[in-house]
Amino acid sequence: MAQLEAQDLAQAVIDRMADCKEPRFKEVMSALVRHAHAFVSEVKLTPEEWVTAIQFLTDTGKMCDEKRQEFILLSDTLGVSMLVVAIDQAKAAAKHRPKPGEKPPTEATVLGPFFWPGAPELELGADIGAGHPGTPAYYRGRVTDTAGKPVANCTLDVWSGDGEGFYDMQKGPDAGMQLRARFRTDKEGNYSFWSIRPSYYPVPDDGPVGKMLHRMGRHPNRPGHMHTMLEAPGYEKLVTHLFVSDSPYIESDAVFGVRDSLIVDFQSHAAGKAPDGRMMNTPYHTCSYDFVLVPKA
């Protein structure tokens, strides 16, 4: 009997995995098949809509290159990336039993499509924003664990768009790395660097995902944020942002990444002596934020 009715198709696909040797892969693919079939059945997807979906996925793939990841953008704008982040952080938190009085770990958010591995490692206090549009901002704070113990030698990868909302990756094929660096915390877990105060910006919306957002009636904007990625031996890796509190779109981030605990008031200062002793000829901001890492179980 080769005949399969609509309601039996998902199970038939799953049954065909009887010889699968990877239990987790089988579990994930079985769930994917069940949910995909449930979706198609629920909306009674038409052949014409199916063709549109195939074309959309194909166009999305074609849009991807070394500096553009349209599928990440799709996942981000459908809230899937943030869901994966939230599940992962809940899993790490569940492994770590906090003692009374411990600090809550810094919340994670999306990696986004603009991470570029291998940024230059710079001295603490270095300026990665000089020469780029935007108001200068001095970032400083401490990295500790949940017990308050300083995390020394923690790698802090930072990246952002410029003060007009453009990342280096969006500035043409010849643009090298800009507004990116890696720093290492000192013995007391301190970090500091100069960059600009990031602006809100639209996610790249000239591709298939942009068209999708438009049809959804959605704006493509993200509130201004500084990306950070923290890695230190013995601690859970942390990928997060610092959000500019008074940035437009802070209430409607196109990728659903905002966490209240990551919103920072960027203090405004007139020209003059900055906290690190630097003499500023122009107004500038300071952003103070302490990160809290979870020890690995």
Add this chain to the structure above:
Amino acid sequence: MAQLEAQDLAQAVIDRMADCKEPRFKEVMSALVRHAHAFVSEVKLTPEEWVTAIQFLTDTGKMCDEKRQEFILLSDTLGVSMLVVAIDQAKAAAKHRPKPGEKPPTEATVLGPFFWPGAPELELGADIGAGHPGTPAYYRGRVTDTAGKPVANCTLDVWSGDGEGFYDMQKGPDAGMQLRARFRTDKEGNYSFWSIRPSYYPVPDDGPVGKMLHRMGRHPNRPGHMHTMLEAPGYEKLVTHLFVSDSPYIESDAVFGVRDSLIVDFQSHAAGKAPDGRMMNTPYHTCSYDFVLVPKA
């Protein structure tokens, strides 16, 4: 309050479509978001698995070109294409109230990734298999509606791989159309043409979908079949196959497309005079099949 917890994310994405002006698009995308989030939550998809999924989708997009549609292959091998077909045919059938004694309409199956629009229109009885590997086969039958009325001037698009299982599209960039044609039924709804008896074959398995099938522990094969697409004014379009009854994999089609009513016994004949008067120097087959179309509501 920008904060969204994992279980509220799907609804937040849906709420963001408040200004969507296309109700059906909103309905489909809302369901997609709900099911995608339910899938990710159920399996607790890890960040590493998410990266693998992004890479898989990107690779699948990169594999697509004019003659290779890897996303259709993905949809086919996950049973999604056949589900869309089944839902669509059920919808058309529900609109048509059959009278007592009417014939059941011919069942539909998948279009597959090898349809190439614009095949040459040939006279009934023409041979599109000459010069290609495979045993000659004579196809003949009638197209009627459910009431038994002949459907004259019905376009019958036919295509298949050769007797070794290869489609023209797989034979390199310079291979033109082979083993494809369009015929028109005569006044009595009759059709006839010569081709070869199609062989079973693997779906293209040198790409991301092939790797997926391998990891699933699945074979990539489809039983031998002749693709047909029937179009006539006033009738629902029909996309289907005729399956070779004694073909390997008839019980485990890699794309779940087999319907019992589409399985045909290809009769074997010794060299000699064929039903259309043609003198055959070699053994050949005949395939007799009558198609039944549903009048448009």
